[in-house]
Amino acid sequence: LLWAVFAGFIAAAVAPWLPSRRAHAWMWLVPAVPAGLFAWFASFIPRISGLQALDFRYPWIPGLGIGLDFRLDGLSLVFSLIITGIGALIFLYANRYFGHGTRLGAFHGLMLAFMGSMLGLVLSSNLIALYVFWELTSLFSFFLIGFEREQASARKAAWQALLVTNMGGLCLLAGFLLLSGMGGSLDIGVLAGRGETIRGHALYAPALILVLVGAFTKSAQFPFHFWLPDAMKAPTPVSAYLHSATMVKAGIYLLARLHPALGDTALWQNVLVACGGLTMSASAWLALSQTHLKSLLAYGTIWALGTLVVLLGIGTFHAMEVGVVLLVAHSLYKACLFMVAGILTHQTGEKDAEKLGGLRRDMPATFLAALAGAVSMAGLPPSIGFIAKELLLSVKGNPGPYRFVLLAIALGSAMAMFHIAAMVAFRPFFLARARLPGRVREADPLFLFSPLLLGFLGFFFGLISWPLSRQLLSPAVSVVLGRTEWVELSLWHGFNLALLLSLITLAGGITLFRFRVPIRMGLTAVPFRTLARFGPASVSIALSRGVMAVAAFQTHALQSGYLRAYLAVILSVILVGIGYALRAGGVDLPALAPMSIPWSDAALVLFMLAAALTTVVTASRMLAIAALGLVGFGMVLVFVLSGAPDLAMTQFLVEIATLLLLLLAFYHLPRLRAHSNPVSAAPSAALAVASGACVALVAYVVMGRPPSRWMADFFASRSLEEAHGRNIVNVILVDFRAFDTLGEITVLAVAAIAVTSLLRRTYAGTVANVSLVFRKAVRFIKPLMLVFSFFLLATGHHAPGGGFAGGLMAAAAYILLAMAEGVPQARRALPLHPKSLIGLGLTVSIASGLAGAPLGRPFLAGVWPPAVGLGSPLVFDAGVYLLVAGVTLAILFEFGEA
């Protein structure tokens, strides 16, 4: 079953890549996916009609009780069959609906993915999995409604639908979590068995309301109904699939599914009956003012959904029976009529029913399909729609006070449905022939196949209803009610009240249709329009505008666009944070120990301070860069004096490379301008002094502590014994903490690649006039430097040096060559491209880390084969050497040529 659900997603991933030419055979493979699934699901009918339920469990996050658990029972089977069956017909239809140049592949992909999510939704028996599929349907419907992305109105409708359904989705998630908390499980089957506990729980009401908001937004119930008519901007196949047969029914499905756990309380009944009833009357009312084919049908859908909600609210066997019949009937006739509307618009280019007329001779087959759908929708015999309406009008056991109100609503809205059916199936085909540009041609058979088949099925099930009721509807009703019930349907109930009411609706519907124009005039009159301005749609628009305005205000307030403003904010926050931590932590400052400061130290510090200050006061860019270099060389001396030869060496080489880099990069730029005057510089200076003082304080506190030596002793005692190295710094880099180093050289590689892609070469470097002595000298020095770099690498494990210093030294050799002979010459002298060096280095380092794998050692564990004297950490260091050389050269060559 997992594969059945994921078949949609897999096919969706494939579909966009199929060639989408019109006549191509590939196109016919797409409807085959849902058709195959339909056949597969249909093969379960015998077992399910024996009231079995099949469970399929696939663990997902077992620790949290979340699983891809699927349950195929009567209810989910009905929905699965609707989803795949109607899906297959709609895919077939869509192949003809879209002309050349549309993104048919993308459309098929989105539709298939939607179908997969929808199947997952109705089959999941785990609340979290259900929620995930629920949100996926919202997401794919967003793309499908906005499929004609060039139209602003389609994009807007898509946003509106997404916002409304996602808001509902969030409520739903909250409701689910409350529900699982009360029932102690995420499994719907388990929850259904604990209905008593849940209904008695204190949190029952909030959980129910949250779940209902989710279901109502999805199924377009009042007051969230407004997104559905707007969503008619979608291509017609989308409307026929999502907005009649599948997605909008998800809310209904959820209510039916949770009925055993949540249903049959006064709150449930009242809310569902009230909202459903309001939805029924509002949609019937609003439908009277519409003339667009698809909008009319959309209001018809909202009416059907409202009716289903009312029926679920009533919750008796009889109500459920009507519910499932109406569900199937509506899916059949509404998809059929949507496709007819699509064909009409496709062939005539007209969306307005009142502007069409007399088409029955030009399009006889379309007329037949429309008639078949409309008879079912209008509730005329012998269709399944008639059975549904008969049953609806005879629903017994309505909650007392509502009874007559509901009956009135049902009567009135059934008339409105008749009106809609007439508008779609009668108006375009009869009456005066409308003036249309060009001759209207009948649609071709493939285009007509799907609506005709659905229309036919409406009659078929009306006449021969027992296979449907016994095999499918009875198990579904039993699931919803939590007890076994048998549905018996028949066309002819004898002369009773329901038949009389049917006749009344028929007469009323004909009257409504006859006087539709004056009614419409009345409804669009001023008082109603002012009323509409306070409707929920305008609330939603105002809300989204408000959110946008707040976002814009906040962005303008926070995003000044000044780099220094951002930096100042960040620094200030850090300062406040550190200041607070120092206060709260109650740091006691170590006493200043009076000690003599060697004059050499004092001189070094003063020299570095002077250099640092120079960068602040100078107006010359070159001087500032040079001063930064002096600070760097001061660092070298600090490292030398403090027993860190590796650092000194590395810093020295990096300092040379940095100086070169900055000079190459900025030599050609214009003079530094004095952008700021002393006044505007004052806040920066204040912030600088404050943060400097803060950092100094931190340094003082850190250094005042008695140094903890246990890590130093740990590394010192194991360096030789376990890692076969005498230079402890290098041992840490390539062995103890090699994973860190691997991460760091990866960062270096990324930086080098970023530099080369930022500076696409503009012109080849020119060789400046370089003295002959220098050029000759470089010829001798370069090999010496290379040999020295190898030496640093080779001895690095035991003496100061190593891959970092060696790689920098090797790079320096080629940089000298570039200075003497030009970058192209240096590039040619290099055995590999710098980028290849980077890749090679990274590969060597990672490969060395795998050396321990055959021995079962972890990644990057050092391996020292006996009697070789060469261990995997040394290979790792060689990789570092190659990478550092590559990175340095890649960056510097790039600047040299830029």
Next chain:
Amino acid sequence: MDTLAPILVGCLFATGVYNILRRSLIRVLIGFGLISHSANLLVFSSGGLRRGEPPVIPKGAVLPPEGFMDPLPQALVLTAIVIGFGLTGFLAALVVAANRKVGSEDADALREAKP
């Protein structure tokens, strides 16, 4: 050196901060360099800033000489220095690219993207 190090760390940081708050992107880059020196020094000095022996085990011995410097901060700083070079290169490339795009290394010239 122990007494002077906090002062040096603080001053390098302060000059660095002042530089990165300037409009000139090159000054921002220089400020970045100063701040990384300051940070390296801070990390390095957490192992004690004094005249000490390098953490290298002499030939024939199994332990480094008495009073050797803590190797861990050194290892951390070593990679930080090299990464600092990579980032300096990246920043410089950004400045050059910005200069090509807007013809200036003035950070305020980049406000085109302001909402």
